[in-house]
Amino acid sequence: MKLIKILLLSIIGIMSANLSAHAVIEIDITRGNVQPLPIAIMNLAGSADEITSSGSVMDIGAQISRVITADLERSGLFSAIDPRAFINSANATAAPQFANWRAVGAQALVTGTAVLEEDGRVRVEFRLWDVLGTTQMTGLRYFTAPRNWRRIAHLISDAIYKRLTGEDGYFDTRIVYISESGPYLERIKRLAIMDQDGFNHKFLTDGSYMILNPRFSPTSQEITYLSFYNDTPRVYLFNIDTGKSEMLGEFDGMTFAPRFSPDGKKVIMSKAERGNSDIFVMELATRRIEQLTNHSAIDTSPSFSPFGRYVAFNSDRGGTQQLYVMDSNGENVNRISFGNGRYATPVWSPRGDLIAFTKQTGGKFYIGVMRPDGSGERILTESYFEEGPTWSPNGRVLMYYRKYPYDNRGGGGETQLWSIDLTGYNERQVITPLDGSDPAWSPLMD
Amino acid sequence: MLKNKFYAKFLIMIGAALILSACANTGDEAMDSAPAPEVSAPPQRQAPTVERVTIDPLSQEALDMVMGGMEGSLVYFAFDRYDVDSSARGVLQAQANWMKTNNVNVIIEGHCDERGTREYNIALGDRRANAVKNYLVAMGVAASRVRTVSYGKERPVNMSDHDKNRRGYTRVN
Numbered sequence: 366m367k368l369i370k371i372l373l374l375s376i377i378g379i380m381s382a383n384l385s386a387h388a389v390i391e392i393d394i395t396r397g398n399v400q401p402l403p404i405a406i407m408n409l410a411g412s413a414d415e416i417t418s419s420g421s422v423m424d425i426g427a428q429i430s431r432v433i434t435a436d437l438e439r440s441g442l443f444s445a446i447d448p449r450a451f452i453n454s455a456n457a458t459a460a461p462q463f464a465n466w467r468a469v470g471a472q473a474l475v476t477g478t479a480v481l482e483e484d485g486r487v488r489v490e491f492r493l494w495d496v497l498g499t500t501q502m503t504g505l506r507y508f509t510a511p512r513n514w515r516r517i518a519h520l521i522s523d524a525i526y527k528r529l530t531g532e533d534g535y536f537d538t539r540i541v542y543i544s545e546s547g548p549y550l551e552r553i554k555r556l557a558i559m560d561q562d563g564f565n566h567k568f569l570t571d572g573s574y575m576i577l578n579p580r581f582s583p584t585s586q587e588i589t590y591l592s593f594y595n596d597t598p599r600v601y602l603f604n605i606d607t608g609k610s611e612m613l614g615e616f617d618g619m620t621f622a623p624r625f626s627p628d629g630k631k632v633i634m635s636k637a638e639r640g641n642s643d644i645f646v647m648e649l650a651t652r653r654i655e656q657l658t659n660h661s662a663i664d665t666s667p668s669f670s671p672f673g674r675y676v677a678f679n680s681d682r683g684g685t686q687q688l689y690v691m692d693s694n695g696e697n698v699n700r701i702s703f704g705n706g707r708y709a710t711p712v713w714s715p716r717g718d719l720i721a722f723t724k725q726t727g728g729k730f731y732i733g734v735m736r737p738d739g740s741g742e743r744i745l746t747e748s749y750f751e752e753g754p755t756w757s758p759n760g761r762v763l764m765y766y767r768k769y770p771y772d773n774r775g776g777g778g779e780t781q782l783w784s785i786d787l788t789g790y791n792e793r794q795v796i797t798p799l800d801g802s803d804p805a806w807s808p809l810m811d
Numbered sequence: 812m813l814k815n816k817f818y819a820k821f822l823i824m825i826g827a828a829l830i831l832s833a834c835a836n837t838g839d840e841a842m843d844s845a846p847a848p849e850v851s852a853p854p855q856r857q858a859p860t861v862e863r864v865t866i867d868p869l870s871q872e873a874l875d876m877v878m879g880g881m882e883g884s885l886v887y888f889a890f891d892r893y894d895v896d897s898s899a900r901g902v903l904q905a906q907a908n909w910m911k912t913n914n915v916n917v918i919i920e921g922h923c924d925e926r927g928t929r930e931y932n933i934a935l936g937d938r939r940a941n942a943v944k945n946y947l948v949a950m951g952v953a954a955s956r957v958r959t960v961s962y963g964k965e966r967p968v969n970m971s972d973h974d975k976n977r978r979g980y981t982r983v984n
Contacts, residue, residue, distance in 0.1 A: 597960070639941055642934040681931075709930075750926070
């Protein structure tokens, strides 16, 4: 993997062994509305005289701190204290003067350094301090090519998030989505990829043919999606590193709605023949295909449970679109959605405890979650049109797309990416260069 | 220039009138010697190029005209439905008759309105395209001449009227 090669990342390990077993501060993210934790994030200290291809290590240190600040604030779980309020700029290598940090209301403090190594790499260290408990909570050291500083920032954000919430972060991740542009009669829909914070944006196709519903492999740098290449809608596999794509299987009928199995070895999808859509699963190594449903209704949008034992899917076999769960061999089909309206796009949480969905009722669209047995339905957000939730790899955040109504002057109809916390708070637009739809979250990179 | 020409003609005509009146007094003799009045020849008429307006009988335009209007290639569906209703049957019967006398292959596009989810609408569009195909085949069109493709909700043609987007479109291949 190319990223790994340029990363040359090595984590030296936790620098402080005397971690207190009972952290004084922690964020309980299982509760509803979390009071954000006040955190002070110092610029990682570096010399203005150590110049790299990406600027001085002083600049790199400051930029890393800004990215960490943005990551943590965007999660809704942290509020970063304005650096202008800082009383002292502590010596990054010594223990902080905690009284000064308590005085500005910080409960946690991040300090660190950026140093240019002789081999041209940058060494970045950070320490997370418990201001009230006056202890170091964690500390890590990374080595990387200077231009790769952004990933270091996301890795540090993940380490801080994990230490303070007890759960894995989701900052060192990417989003693949459909970039949309042009008027509604000539809408261009092409594949694009970016970091979860919108940086390092890149178009992966040129827009000469339509692409929809991309999904990340949980185990490799691959994406599967529906492509209308040659006016023939089929499921494709795309390698992000090589840029190569291939059609998955040769079928008479259309294939669509693909999604990887949790082990990345299979792609589950719909296949339509003579007007009937059923669910099939393909083993990628052998291209062997197995039919899971055989029903005259529409069966689509399949999604595996995290250990691959079950498949949630969308079917209108009961009259309207509803959610169903079956064993991964196609047996024991059970309807799980029973509320008012139509339900669609079930997506199993990486934690396994919830299924996210799109709901359509009363002229509006909703994103919600329910337990795999259909109980505990909870609506998180609503609008004129929204659909297609995707989970952050830690199962804490959902991203989806929204489409606005057309206005009566020939405009409107924009599509945008949005994200919301599982608690239903902290809804935010995810900024893209053009319009965006069909987001798919990558796993944590490694 | 034109004005001068006009005046010139005018003066000639007055002159001619005077001479004529003079001739009347002096007799026929003078008439023969009078200058002939200048008469500008009518501009030569250019024959326009006339081409017969025809519709290629195997074209999309011809199919559009099948119903005597511009919508001979379109049928519409009710919300979340794919059954061919009575108004669609008339259109498809005409399409089938046209296909039986014109050797063309067609692609049936299935479309949905935008008030639905993407993947389900891909499946629904496929249902609609196949419902149209099945009807044409039942009317005697060879199945091998009819291909189907679903665009789901991705190709709307009307921003305000969702009914116009739930359609089957017969495209001459």
